[in-house]
Amino acid sequence: MSDPVIRQFAQLISNMAIENVPIAATEQIRWRVLNAFATMLSTDINQAQRETVLQAVAIGNNGNHAGNSVSGMANARQALPKPSALLALLYGATLDVAQPDADRASAVRAVDAAIIPAAWALVQARQGSGHLFMSALAAGYSATAILTGLCGTDQSRAWQAAADNGAVGAAAAAARANQLAASVTLDAMGLAAAQAAQLAENAALLGQAGAYDAVGGVDQGQCDLPGPGRAATDGVLSAQMAALGGHCLPVTIDQLQQAMGSLNLNRALSEAWTALALHQPIACDQAARSFRQRVAPVIGADETETIIQLMLRLEHTASGELAACMDECIGFRLNSQAGS
Secondary structure, three states, X not given: OOOHHHHHHHHHHHOOOHHHOOHHHHHHHHHHHHHHHHHHHHOOHHHHHHHHHHHHHHHHHHOOOOHHHEOOOOOXXXXXXXXXXXXXXXXXXXXXXXXXXXXXXXHHHHHHHXXXXXXXXXXXXXXXXXXXXXXHHHHHHHHHHHHHOOOOOOOOHHHHXXXXXXXXXXXXXXXXXXXXXXXXHHHHHHHHHHHHHHHHHHHHHHHHHOOHHHHOOOOOOHHHOOOHHHHHHHHHHHHHHHHOOOOEOHHHHHHHHHHHOOOOHHHHHHHHHHHHHHOOOOOHHHHHHHHHHHHOOOOOHHHHHHHHHHHHOHHHOOOOHHHHHHHHHHHHHHHHOOOO
């Protein structure tokens, strides 16, 4: 990490703390989480699990299609059984399948559906605190916003693909949740960027091929295409591989260096928080009212109010407190209703 901007960027993400985030941005992160939890509770569990099983099997069988550009990530089957990766895939698929078509096309929805599942899966597995959860989310959202703001060039194409589909944000959130060092965090984001670029290429090729599969071509299933469930999983796996010593190719980091150039990171971060706070802002009363309405058919009033109160003080909740509450509500539905 010879480039000062790259070094600062990696340190910024790995050291992210929610208390350093502007209040307006913190509140929007809070209500995005509440909205995601409402979706997890109210969605069709069977549909989400079918989607998850198909993707999990396919990812395991096909491995990593960007394997020649990622060290230590050549066979996804070895990493996928990790509970946190499966949870990220399940939660991401849940948020994905529950969205109407118009919402699925929304970049904000896609990023939420990748970053939140990745952070939550790891914090849940670690029985982490609300502070760790919120800090991981802040890391994911800030990394996404900063990379999205880069000028579109050939050098930044892979990174922008990863920012657009949420994979780099998921990797940043996962790295922060795992409390990885700056250099390891950068590798995690680089691994996710390489994978996202490959998936974007798959999608482009599939679009050009049209009915190619129907006349005997190579089948390219949905597992090989971008999507929130896949992005969340790739983010978690990228962080896991980086933690185990995996490195992305130097060219991936070089591309980011060239794309960032002389970027003023402080200004970019400030603009990122402003964008998060102002883009489709959600008010506290609006978020709580929407949550109550959406979960009323599936959980009781007491559980509903408990979750809302936890959200209001999320960054101050003790280790495992949120996970214990959500396990009974979300975890029980996701794990128990597949056969209903």
